[in-house]
Amino acid sequence: MGNGAKAYAAVVLIRLMYSGMHVLSKVALDQGMNPLVFMFYRLASATLVLIPAAFVLERRKAKLVTLKVAGKMFIHALYGVTACGDLFNLGLRYTSASSSSALYNVQPVVTFILAVMFGMESLKLKKFHGKVKIAGILLCIAGVTVLALYDGPMLESFNHHRLFQDGSSSSPGGGAQYSKKQWALGIFLMILYNVLAGLWTVLQGPLIEETSELMNTTVQISFASVQAFVVAVASERDFSKWKLGWDVSLVAIIYSGVIVTALSYYMQFWTIAKRGPVFLTMSMPLTMIFTIIISSFILGDAVSLGSIVAGVLLIGGLYNVLWGKNIEEKNGANKISSEEPNLELQDKEAQVATKAKRLSMLWYDHRMARKAR
Numbered sequence: 001m002g003n004g005a006k007a008y009a010a011v012v013l014i015r016l017m018y019s020g021m022h023v024l025s026k027v028a029l030d031q032g033m034n035p036l037v038f039m040f041y042r043l044a045s046a047t048l049v050l051i052p053a054a055f056v057l058e059r060r061k062a063k064l065v066t067l068k069v070a071g072k073m074f075i076h077a078l079y080g081v082t083a084c085g086d087l088f089n090l091g092l093r094y095t096s097a098s099s100s101s102a103l104y105n106v107q108p109v110v111t112f113i114l115a116v117m118f119g120m121e122s123l124k125l126k127k128f129h130g131k132v133k134i135a136g137i138l139l140c141i142a143g144v145t146v147l148a149l150y151d152g153p154m155l156e157s158f159n160h161h162r163l164f165q166d167g168s169s170s171s172p173g174g175g176a177q178y179s180k181k182q183w184a185l186g187i188f189l190m191i192l193y194n195v196l197a198g199l200w201t202v203l204q205g206p207l208i209e210e211t212s213e214l215m216n217t218t219v220q221i222s223f224a225s226v227q228a229f230v231v232a233v234a235s236e237r238d239f240s241k242w243k244l245g246w247d248v249s250l251v252a253i254i255y256s257g258v259i260v261t262a263l264s265y266y267m268q269f270w271t272i273a274k275r276g277p278v279f280l281t282m283s284m285p286l287t288m289i290f291t292i293i294i295s296s297f298i299l300g301d302a303v304s305l306g307s308i309v310a311g312v313l314l315i316g317g318l319y320n321v322l323w324g325k326n327i328e329e330k331n332g333a334n335k336i337s338s339e340e341p342n343l344e345l346q347d348k349e350a351q352v353a354t355k356a357k358r359l360s361m362l363w364y365d366h367r368m369a370r371k372a373r
Contacts, residue, residue: 007275011283012262014271018104019290021260022097023298024252025089033249035089036232043225043255047218053216053262062215068209073219076207080200081224086231087193101291102311103190105318107230108281109140111198112321116201122328127297129327136320143313148187152305213269221261222270259310282322286316342348 029035054062054219094098112133115121124130208216236242244250271280288311292303 015286028249028252038227039085040232041253046261049262056131077223079219082227091186091189094182099209101288105314126186130326136317139317149312150306152304174350224342
């Protein structure tokens with residue numbers, strides 16, 4: 001397989017990994033796993049994989065992590081990993097796997113908005129690409145509103161036999177045990193998760209330059225596992241509920257920690273290096289599609305019309321923002337390429353003028369010399 005085919009295979013695998021995480025995490029939480037305890041176990045399992053990997057791959061070439069850089073990593077881990085993970089699990093507890101995967105498409109748009117606020121991106125409203133970006137942002141807002149307030153009729157699955165009897169619920173509002181207020185709370189927590197994740201993404205650039213991708217990930221995940229432990233202990237003092245058995249909760253923890261947090265991060269870095277960040281971002285809607293298929297045909301979940309409509313709006317918003325950004329980049333490249341011939345022409349004209357001036361001075365000197373004779 002060439003690099004192009006490998007990149008396509010990689011993004012499909014990445015989106016399948018995230019879809020599996022949405023479904024397995026929902027099942028584990030519905031079976032009684034504490035969301036904050038679950039996050040600690042997920043980060044701890046990822047740490048156990050990342051530390052040996054970083055030691056083997058980075059021990060000779062990694063930059064020394066100073067106390068100042070470690071302090072920055074601790075803060076970034078606190079809001080960007082620990083808080084994000086806890087908010088995601090708490091939100092997933094009151095919503096559904098399909099709704100969480102739909103809201104996953106908001107993250108690039110939120111990241112773009114934050115980048116504009118920090119002066120890293122432009123939003124020129126008078127230009128066509130600026131209007132396209134604004135349309136994308138409005139579509140995302142509409143999608144979130146529909147997801148929070150509209151259920152609509154349920155589209156039943158062909159599979160009526162659940163693989164996990166206490167698995168993710170399919171009723172509007174996250175199941176019969178949840179009210180619409182709890183569903184709205186879950187959507188709000190998911191949005192807050194996306195905002196913090198977007199902020200974390202925007203602020204990672206300077207930090208990666210001070211270390212490396214793998215070292216940065218390893219240190220932050222290690223810090224986050226300690227932070228998550230403190231939060232989990234504060235929320236759940238009954239340690240009998242921390243006990244793990246040979247059930248779906250253990251599978252979800254190992255899968256989310258090792259496959260998603262550790263392996264998929266490396267695959268995402270590889271994909272960005274080969275095909276760029278836009279290529280990876282364009283594949284994000286696959287997560288929602290795969291999640292709906294898995295939760296519907298394997299778990300027997302029904303999907304509400306509201307979730308599908310919201311998903312379409314969110315995907316449309318994502319692609320509008322990416323389209324506007326692509327137009328802006330092309331316009332910038334065309335402007336630079338059109339200016340280059342003008343600069344070359346100006347250089348040639350300057351060279352001709354310089355030569356003419358020199359000839360004129362030589363001719364003047366020659367005439368003065370003849371007069372002097």
